[in-house]
């Protein structure tokens with residue numbers, strides 16, 4: 463295997479997936495046709511082609527997008543992705559999922575997403591900074607603390623958020639920390655934000671385990687995508703007594719039936735730039751990893767990793783979606799038939815946007831909380847909404863994803879009816 467990252471192309475177009483999911487849930491709600499269409503389609507989209515001066519003096523053209531899906535509940539919120547497979551349709555889907563995610567956990571935000579078609583791993587730090595500052599400038603008419611607040615996603619991190627915040631502030635003539643979340647603590651970030659998405663995944667696993675009578679002590683865990691979300695989820699579950707037996711990154715995965723300490727794998731990954739080669743483990747491909755028998759499967763890499771073709775071979779007690787859109791609608795149907803609960807992305811990975819909301823509130827008030835307060839408030843919101851979604855799924859006799867979407871779409875639709883259609 464080469465040292466180059468292996469790119470697995472999603473098996474179904476993410477925007478088609480997002481629309482299919484929306485339509486299935488919207489059928490349960492008495493929405494007028496025009497309103498239903500307005501709720502589904504992005505409010506505004508922007509594509510930018512922009513030049514970046516590389517270290518060798520050459521100039522390269524990059525393409526980026528920013529999509530605002532809905533502004534009904536408030537300013538738009540959503541991450542920025544740097545990945546070679548970014549497409550406008552992927553960004554549209556991710557923006558729509560952000561709308562439902564914010565709505566299902568009761569945040570005063572609409573959904574947005576951004577992305578640049580780039581492999582950040584092959585850029586130098588200077589090139590990454592230049593690309594980020596130019597992209598931030600290009601999309602700055604879409605961003606503001608009151609209008610649209612980006613955050614990290616695949617391939618971006620707190621440092622990238624710091625450059626975006628600094629670039630925006632330079633243009634405004636004063637520091638504007640609240641224009642992004644997921645910033646470093648030193649410049650107005652929130653304690654607990656880096657871990658928040660993984661913490662929410664852990665809480666979703668814990669609550670599901672109670673409902674299906676699965677003891678967490680010794681429960682086996684498989685995580686696809688050992689990044690910000692997957693590594694934190696694995697570490698926190700290890701702390702609860704679970705046995706993490708397989709994890710992966712874009713280069714492949716590692717497996718040991720005896721289990722391993724995810725903290726040690728993280729240190730190995732920092733040095734080796736991959737989980738591969740961690741002592742005492744066997745090498746597996748990302749496809750094989752998904753099919754390792756386990757109690758808890760956490761896909762936390764990219765969209766479309768599980769579909770109708772591989773879903774029948776997955777042997778697990780629950781699937782908790784750390785990633786956005788890892789299971790296609792046809793894959794979902796297989797798990798309904800097999801009675802395997804799937805905790806949907808818009809709930810399971812909402813911890814990140816919940817703590818981003820806390821970071822935004824803290825920044826606007828210039829009053830910062832201790833980590834314990836952040837984590838307690840995250841747990842209070844996520845656990846409450848988890849059980850409401852579970853209840854909604856039972857009431858409508860639908861799977862959890864549809865139950866969550868019904869709650870979310872209903873909330874946005876109600877706000878829209880109250881606001882009215884302008885003019």
Ligand code: NAD
Pocket residue numbers: 468469470614615616617618659686687688689690691692710711712713748762763764765784785786787811812814815
């Ligand atoms: P990240 O860049 O920190 O990590 C992604 C990980 O997945 C990396 O280890 C990468 O090597 C691996 N990966 C990439 N392609 C892969 C493939 N085909 N197979 C297996 N592994 C692969 O990104 P992240 O922030 O952890 O995001 C992961 C997922 O979680 C994405 O779907 C993202 O949209 C979602 N998410 C992230 C956040 C957040 O706060 N960061 C919040 C909600 C949802």
